[in-house]
Amino acid sequence: MAKVTYIAFTGAETVIDVPDGVSLMEGALQNGIAGIDGDCGGNAACATCHVYVEGDWLAKTGERTEAETAMLDLADGLADNSRLACQIFAGPALDGIVLRMPESQH
Numbered sequence: 001m002a003k004v005t006y007i008a009f010t011g012a013e014t015v016i017d018v019p020d021g022v023s024l025m026e027g028a029l030q031n032g033i034a035g036i037d038g039d040c041g042g043n044a045a046c047a048t049c050h051v052y053v054e055g056d057w058l059a060k061t062g063e064r065t066e067a068e069t070a071m072l073d074l075a076d077g078l079a080d081n082s083r084l085a086c087q088i089f090a091g092p093a094l095d096g097i098v099l100r101m102p103e104s105q106h
Contacts, residue, residue, distance in 0.1 A: 001017045001018065001019050001020060001090065001095075002017070002018050002020070002090035002091060002092070002094045002095045002096075002097060003015060003016075003017055003095055003096055004016055004017075004018050004024055004027060004090065004094070004097050004098075004099065005096075005097070005098045005099065006028060006033045006035070006036070006051075006099050006101065007098065007099065007100045007101065008034055008035045008101050009035065009100075009101055009102060009103045009104075012034075014031070014033055016028075016031045016033070018090035019090060020089075020090055020091050020092070021089055021090065021091070022089065022090050023042055023085060023086045023087070023088060023089055023090075024051070024085040024086075024088045024089070024090060024094075024097075024099065025038045025042055025049040025084070025085035025086035025088075026038070026042060026086070027090060028049070028085060035101035035102075035105070036048075036049050036051070036085060036101065036105070037049065037105045038085075038086065040086075042086035043086070044065065044067045044068050044071055044084055044086060044087055045067075045071065046071060046074075047071045047072055047074050047075035047084065047105070048105040049084050049085040049086050049105070050072065050075040050077075050082060050083075050084060050085075050101075050102055050105060051082070051083055051084075051085045051099040051100065051101055051102075052079055052081050052082060052083075052099065052100040052101075052102070053081045053082075053083050053088075053097070053098075053099060054081070054097075054098035054099065054100060055098070057094070057096075057097045057098060058081050058083075060093050060094060060097070061083055061088045061094070061097075062088075064083065064087070065087065068083070068084050068087050071084060072084065075102070075105075076102060076103070076104065077102045077103065085099065
């Protein structure tokens with residue numbers, strides 16, 4: 001299980017435990033985290049789970065896939081640390097990860 005901190009655009013922080021193997025998008029949806037929509041159900045077919053991965057955590061999330069990169073190109077506020085939360089899966093290596101949400105999801 002990974003302890004994940006979700007930080008809303010407003011600065012409000014919510015910390016939840018996400019079971020190993022569950023995407024950080026699904027963990028957010030199951031726990032009512034505002035700012036993560038997940039409209040496509042976690043198929044990297046939209047950018048409504050766009051997050052910014054804080055600090056050194058980015059290297060631990062793996063590389064973006066081609067599909068993820070294509071979807072992120074549609075997101076507002078794209079940054080070097082942008083990822084789709086549906087493409088990041090909880091596990092021991094991500095225990096303590098911090099994610100920030102953009103102002104809006106499109």
